[in-house]
Amino acid sequence: MDCCGHGLTRRHWMWGTAATSIGAMLGEWGEPRAATAATPAPDDAAAARDVLAKFISVDVHTHGGTTGIVSMAPPNDDLPNGMRAGSLAAVCLADVPDGPLLGRNAAGVLTALRPAQPGELYRHHLERLSWVDEMVAKHGLRRVFTAADLEAAHAARQPAIVADVEGLDFLELKLERLEDAHQRGVRHVQLVHYTPNDIGDFQTGAVTHNGLTPFGAEVIQACHRLGFVCDVAHATEDTVKQATKVATKPLLLSHTALLNSRAMGPTPLKGRQITPDHARAIAETGGSVGIWHFFPSLDRYVDGLKEMVDVVGVDHVSIGTDQQVAPGSVQNYAQWVQLVAAMLHGGFTPEEAGKIAGGNYLRIFRTAVA
Numbered sequence: 560m561d562c563c564g565h566g567l568t569r570r571h572w573m574w575g576t577a578a579t580s581i582g583a584m585l586g587e588w589g590e591p592r593a594a595t596a597a598t599p600a601p602d603d604a605a606a607a608r609d610v611l612a613k614f615i616s617v618d619v620h621t622h623g624g625t626t627g628i629v630s631m632a633p634p635n636d637d638l639p640n641g642m643r644a645g646s647l648a649a650v651c652l653a654d655v656p657d658g659p660l661l662g663r664n665a666a667g668v669l670t671a672l673r674p675a676q677p678g679e680l681y682r683h684h685l686e687r688l689s690w691v692d693e694m695v696a697k698h699g700l701r702r703v704f705t706a707a708d709l710e711a712a713h714a715a716r717q718p719a720i721v722a723d724v725e726g727l728d729f730l731e732l733k734l735e736r737l738e739d740a741h742q743r744g745v746r747h748v749q750l751v752h753y754t755p756n757d758i759g760d761f762q763t764g765a766v767t768h769n770g771l772t773p774f775g776a777e778v779i780q781a782c783h784r785l786g787f788v789c790d791v792a793h794a795t796e797d798t799v800k801q802a803t804k805v806a807t808k809p810l811l812l813s814h815t816a817l818l819n820s821r822a823m824g825p826t827p828l829k830g831r832q833i834t835p836d837h838a839r840a841i842a843e844t845g846g847s848v849g850i851w852h853f854f855p856s857l858d859r860y861v862d863g864l865k866e867m868v869d870v871v872g873v874d875h876v877s878i879g880t881d882q883q884v885a886p887g888s889v890q891n892y893a894q895w896v897q898l899v900a901a902m903l904h905g906g907f908t909p910e911e912a913g914k915i916a917g918g919n920y921l922r923i924f925r926t927a928v929a
C-alpha cells in the first residue's frame with residue numbers, strides 16, 4: 560500500500576540534554592526507578608486539556624494499570640477514574656493469553672517458561688474476556704465497536720475501551736476462535752507475543768518460521784475480513800515485512816521504541832526496539848508505530864516520540880504505553896494530560912499532538928472495523 564506522504568511531515572528535532580546517558584536511571588527491567596513526574600506549566604496544561612477536548616486520544620496498548628487486566632484484581636473503578644482524571648478518551652485494553660506461561664529469564668526479559676497445555680491459553684483468554692465484560696457492565700467503561708462509538712463516547716466524556724488481545728497464542732490453528740473473539744467484542748488483536756505460535760516469529764524468541772507462516776497470512780486476511788485492527792508488535796522485522804505484503808489495510812505496531820533510542824538509553828528492552836526500516840514498513844501501509852512509556856521522565860518520553868517522528872513522520876506515530884507491565888513514565892492515567900502538555904512544551908503543535916495522541920489510531924481503527 561502507498562504511504563500517505565509521511566516524508567512530507569518529517570521533522571528533525573534539536574536535541575537538548577537527551578544525549579546524556581540515562582541507562583543508569585532505568586535500572587534493570589522489572590525494577591526501574593520511579594519516573595520524575597514533570598509538572599507542566601499552567602499554560603501547557605490548559606493547552607493540553609484543549610487538545611484532549613478537541614481530539615480523541617487513545618492509548619493504543621495497555622493492560623490498564625496495577626489493578627488492570629493482567630492483575631488478578633477483581634474488576635474495579637481504577638481505570639475509568641484514571642482516564643477521567645487525565646482526559647484520556649480510550650484505551651486498547653489487552654488481555655495476555657500466554658500470561659500463565661510467562662516469567663523473566665536471567666536477562667530480565669519476559670519469556671515462556673514452559674509449553675502450554677492444549678486449550679489452556681484459550682481458557683485463560685476467555686476468562687479474561689469475562690473480566691472485561693464485568694468491567695463494562697459495572698464500572699463505567701464503554702466498549703466501542705466502531706469509530707462512531709468512539710466519537711460518541713468522547714462527546715459524552717465516557718471512558719472507552721477497545722477490547723484487545725496481546726498475542727493470538729490461543730488459536731491453535733482454529734480461525735473460528737478469531738470469529739468468536741470478534742463476537743465477544745474484541746476489535747484489536749496482536750499476532751505474536753512471547754510464546755512460539757503458528758503465525759510467525761517474534762523478536763525475543765528463536766527464528767523458526769523465517770517470518771510469517773501461511774497460517775499467519777490467513778490470520779491477517781481474517782482480521783481484515785472480520786474487522787480487527789491488526790497489531791504486529793513483538794513480531795520480527797522479517798515477519799513484519801512479510802505481513803505488509805499480505806495486508807491490504809494499515810497495520811499497527813503498538814508498543815516499541817526506535818533501536819538504540821537515546822531517550823531510553825541502554826535497556827534490557829533493546830531486543831524489542833525496532834530499526835528505521837522496520838518502522839518505515841509499518842508507515843508505508845498507512846499504519847502507525849506506538850511508543851511505550853519506558854522512559855525515565857515525561858520529557859524523555861516526548862524525546863522518544865520525536866525519535867520515531869524523525870523516521871516516519873507525525874502521521875505514523877502513536878502512544879502505546881504498555882502500562883502496567885513495569886513502572887514507566889505514565890504510571891497513572893491522571894498523567895495523560897501531563898504527557899500531552901510535555902508534547903506541546905517539547906515543540907509539537909496541537910494538531911501534531913492530536914494525531915500522535917489518538918488521531919493516527921482513529922485512522923487505522925476506522926479502516927479496520929468499518
Ligand SMILES: [Zn+2]
Pocket residue numbers: 725792793814881
Ligand atoms: Zn508487549
Ligand SMILES: [Zn+2]
Pocket residue numbers: 620621622653725881884
Ligand atoms: Zn503489553
